[in-house]
Amino acid sequence: MQKDKELIQVLGLKVSVKGKDKVILNEIDFTCNQSEILTILGKNGEGKTTLALSLTKLLNPQIYSIEGKVYFRNEDILNLDENSLQKIRKEQIGYILQNPFSAFNPIYKIKDQIEELNKLKNIPFENFIQLMNKLELKNHNQILSKYPFELSGGMLQRLSAVRVLASNPDLIIADEPTSALDKPISNQLLKLFRDYVKERNGALIFITQDISIAESFSDKIAFLKNGNLIHFVERENLFKQTNLIEIEILLNSYRQLRL
């Protein structure tokens, strides 16, 4: 197993709104290695989703300008044209987006959207069914024959994870993928992510505001505050004292609330 091989390296990433003086992300630097889970923790409005989207230039170029470097397998992907980027998103970097309702095309049944992916990537249908079973989506035929709007947010969120996991990319970027899930199912999804990272030698960038997930499941944790990554820590050292007051307050509140 190639361990500790840099899969994605971000250097000086900066996102700002064009024509305004507004900087959303500033001087973001981090690395995520193969077979590693990096959790990015932040409250609402700190720039978590913008960070997820900017890594493969998914932000509207008419509104946002992106500077800096994102090396994926040692290639600066922010310099690629849109076609090459699309190829990377299709084949190597899988996204689980925050809003499960926008993850599927509203005018096609779930089944058609999954079959399209089957053809594209040659994935046996059985893989989907197995993953659906593991996430308590057991009425396969009934669920697959629905349109996205007929399903709940929790179901779509699970299906969107199933779709990405089945396509087996090199890197998964997941933006609050458990926000609509009950804890028992959220735990099962985290286990599937773990298996993916271990068995596939893949990597996961997991974006969340849930510290219990960071504590139970990640290798490295980065804290995002007001567009800056202000603190990096290995999981074992999560509660080690820092001199950053906002992190002390956050972790102290969390410790009082967790089981």
Added chain:
Amino acid sequence: MNNQIILRLENISFEIKIGKSSQKILKDINLGINKSEIFGLTGESGSGKTTLGKIISGLEKPTSGKKYFHEKEFDGIETKHKIQFLFQNYVATHNPLQKIDNAFNELLKIQKETYSNWYKSKKEILNLVGLSDDVLSFYPSQLSGGQLQRLALAKLLFLKPELLILDEPFASQDVVSILNLIRLFKEINQKLGTTFLIISHELPYLLKISNRIGFIKDGEIIEVIKVDMKDVINKSLKPSSTYAQFLFHSFVINRT
């Protein structure tokens, strides 16, 4: 805390009809809530916990069963001001075109009981929930999500409710805000003696605030436990039902 029962449910069932078939959302719920206690209700999505809250407050009518408030049977209307419901979507409870002060003044019209000093009471209640009375001159859009939730709570408190039902009050908030909310609910409970029914799927938060917790699954109350702080701290809480144990363990941090 005295154990006078403020609310009692007797064989409450609730059914919805989908086409020709019907689905039971709640099945024979029997439950008593004591005066001035904080009762937590937890379960997974679709278990029926919000529906039960709505039935208690009169927003939904049960298919069968009886409800008693202070041991008097009631339907919903007669206890309108005594039982209040804080919606999960509290942002939508504010009129975006109305200044906050006007919204409060409207409450005064609804609440026939006169406050001896109207200005002072407004101030007191806003301060209790942690808002300054400056917000009275604001429109809702000028406040943050957390402030709007506290404002919604202040409006309900203005009606002097005896039982407050909160639906997922901790949803999508960070831990610092959640801890502050828990302190606030405890303070209201102690200062005003308000009884709380808190509906949440976040069992750890309920354990920090509730006197008792009910577990609901597929429309049935599986178990009601008394919360002992010692057990919570030692992680030695031992519910007797498999379901409550399962749910409890799903929240215990398990380093993988």
